[in-house]
Amino acid sequence: MKIIRLILVSWLLITVIGFALPAYAKIHMVILDVCTNGENQSIVFWVTVDDSTADPPSVVTSIIVTAPDGTTFDMTKNTWYEPSRLFSSVNKFAGDFLRGAIPSGLYKVAVMDNTGTIINATDRVTVDFLTPPEVTDPVEGSTVSSLTPKIIWTPIPGAEAYRIYLWNSNWNQPIWWWVSPNIKISNKHSFMIPPGVLMSGFNYNIQIQARDTLKDVDNRATGTWRHFSTP
Secondary structure (H helix, E strand, C coil), rough: HHHHHHHHHHHHHHHHHHHHHHCCCCCEEEEEEEEEECCCCCEEEEEEEECCCCCCHHCCCEEEEECCCCCECCCCCCCCCCCCEECCCCCCCCHHCCCHHHHCCCEEEEEEECCCCCEEEEEEEEECEEEEEECCCCCEEECCCCCCCCEECCCCCCCEEEEEEECCCCCCEEEEEEECCCCCCCCCCCEEEEEEEECCCCEEEEEEEEEECCCCCCCEEEECCCCEEEE
């Protein structure tokens, strides 16, 4: 019985001490991903944080991003995405920076946990927004001559892929295609709509998006909608 009593007392002491101690967990991984957003001429910061408890929100006390021009952004209270352990910032625009322009160069992040440990990460980015591609054929409000028309748009320097969005105005059904993904296509700026997609006597909207890669956090720019009808 003495042995059992001693075990119970030891367990209680360990439990009490465990609750009394602060929950410390040392950060062991930080990744900074900086990308430009041609949709609205902005820049986005993504900071991935991981620690020994797999519970970063409870131990991170400070996340500070420093731009090449010295502008700092406090991301400590930004949205936390589980289970990816990812902090995200809102888009930052030219007016958010000290010199009134989004700078190219080396961006830095410093992440501190509740032990006082600081881990730094960097990412270099060139701010070179893509130009939005615009549909040149069919022209706005026209009626195409066939149900398999060729869509032509302005070529965009630096684009590696284009995404074509087609919208059936009558049924509100979106369709989209990629034009030659994963390869350089600076001189390819047209697409033939395949048979069986368009229906006679319908109205359609079409829009082209240019991307410099096919990653989720790539540089992209989207043109305006063009409207056309089928015969």
